Amino acid sequence: MEKEKYIAKTLKGLEEPLKEELAEIGIEKCRVTNRAIEFHATKEQLYQANYLCRTAINILKPLFQFKARNEQELYEKVKEFEWEKLFDLDKTFAISHSVRSEIFTHSQYISLKTKDAIVDRFREKFNARPSVDPKQPDVKFNLFIRGEKCSLLLDTSGDALFKRGYRTETNMAPLNEVMAAGLISLSGWDRNSTLIDPMCGSGTICIEAGMMLCNIPAGYYRTSFGFFNMADFDLDLWKKVRNEAKDKIELSKGITIHGSDLAMKSIRISQKNLGNVPDLKRIVRFKGEDALEISAPKKTGTLIVNPPYGERIYKDEVAILYQRLGEHLEEEFSGYTLGILSSNKEALDLIHLNKIRTVDLMNGSIECDYRIYKV
Numbered sequence: 001m002e003k004e005k006y007i008a009k010t011l012k013g014l015e016e017p018l019k020e021e022l023a024e025i026g027i028e029k030c031r032v033t034n035r036a037i038e039f040h041a042t043k044e045q046l047y048q049a050n051y052l053c054r055t056a057i058n059i060l061k062p063l064f065q066f067k068a069r070n071e072q073e074l075y076e077k078v079k080e081f082e083w084e085k086l087f088d089l090d091k092t093f094a095i096s097h098s099v100r101s102e103i104f105t106h107s108q109y110i111s112l113k114t115k116d117a118i119v120d121r122f123r124e125k126f127n128a129r130p131s132v133d134p135k136q137p138d139v140k141f142n143l144f145i146r147g148e149k150c151s152l153l154l155d156t157s158g159d160a161l162f163k164r165g166y167r168t169e170t171n172m173a174p175l176n177e178v179m180a181a182g183l184i185s186l187s188g189w190d191r192n193s194t195l196i197d198p199m200c201g202s203g204t205i206c207i208e209a210g211m212m213l214c215n216i217p218a219g220y221y222r223t224s225f226g227f228f229n230m231a232d233f234d235l236d237l238w239k240k241v242r243n244e245a246k247d248k249i250e251l252s253k254g255i256t257i258h259g260s261d262l263a264m265k266s267i268r269i270s271q272k273n274l275g276n277v278p279d280l281k282r283i284v285r286f287k288g289e290d291a292l293e294i295s296a297p298k299k300t301g302t303l304i305v306n307p308p309y310g311e312r313i314y315k316d317e318v319a320i321l322y323q324r325l326g327e328h329l330e331e332e333f334s335g336y337t338l339g340i341l342s343s344n345k346e347a348l349d350l351i352h353l354n355k356i357r358t359v360d361l362m363n364g365s366i367e368c369d370y371r372i373y374k375v
């Protein structure tokens with residue numbers, strides 16, 4: 001089977017969980033870089049990676065690299081590439097860019113020149129051109145420029161993979177689905193015991209845990225992927241990948257995932273999101289409760305929590321909340337593994353539990369500690 005090179009992007013700190021997920025689909029040889037993993041894969045593995053990996057943001061395929069010293073050179077080089085072999089005229093496309101260069105200072109203009117080159121190539125060959133759709137393109141490309149080195153990459157995922165398709169409502173400061181899956185994975189949860197989020201917000205951690213527990217593919221509720229729109233899309237192979245993954249879904253494991261929150265609005269939002277994942281209705285449960293009063297439903301399990309960081313409420317209140325949370329968890333959750341994500345390191349320091357690991361993560365643009373404890 002022919003293999004091609006791909007780059008899976010992730011969030012800072014989630015490289016290891018992503019590496020493990022790729023290994024599960026047989027992709028062993030990887031190069032881990034900052035927020036990304038480079039690997040070689042067959043087309044089947046590419047489809048699997050897009051469908052199954054919970055900690056990938058998107059999967060890019062490097063198309064070609066070249067050097068350009070001015071806009072015209074860039075235009076000519078881009079036009080030389082056989083775009084017509086990659087996608088058809090009736091597909092729309094868009095280009096996003098990341099430009100750091102002293103030569104190319106107007107990144108919008110560079111992006112425009114690249115689009116012109118692709119369009120002109122089609123027009124010269126077929127006397128017709130594909131349309132550009134910046135909002136909902138069928139085919140997405142990334143233009144990456146550092147100095148005079150230019151790379152073009154195809155986004156095989158299309159919409160970012162954290163857009164699972166189930167979260168239609170969010171509350172204040174919701175976690176990215178990829179981050180939620182990463183927190184669960186980093187906690188070492190065995191997928192065979194209960195998992196609790198006592199400050200569940202819009203329910204992301206619980207729904208991700210439920211999907212993991214039942215082996216529901218990360219992309220199960222999505223209706224499309226970028227690779228659907230490629231000229232070499234193999235529908236039979238995609239159906240095989242999808243059906244094989246569906247066969248592994250196991251809904252009756254007898255384990256419950258518990259989400260709770262002090263705010264009833266959060267519970268309503270969580271329940272609404274859960275409604276979009278009908279398979280989990282009997283597996284994930286949400287209820288309104290103060291985290292400082294919850295009791296452990298089983299003797300062992302995992303508790304993951306993303307408490308308020310203190311930007312919205314007073315610092316002292318947050319400090320007290322963290323301290324009491326630590327005390328309560330120590331009393332009630334002996335035997336549990338805990339994972340606490342926060343940017344408020346001083347408040348985290350007030351939790352005096354047996355810490356086994358800290359992972360540096362970025363929650364959006366906020367630097368966070370993810371501290372894992374064994375009670």
Ligand SMILES: C[S@@+](CC[C@H](N)C(=O)[O-])C[C@H]1O[C@@H](n2cnc3c(N)ncnc32)[C@H](O)[C@@H]1O
Nearest residue numbers: 174175199200201202204261262263290291306
């Ligand atoms: C940062 S948000 C959690 C976001 C969530 N991880 C998500 O993905 O949507 C913090 C949540 O803690 C809840 N909260 C604050 N104090 C609480 C308490 N004492 N008990 C339970 N929930 C609390 C808030 O209502 C809020 O929903």
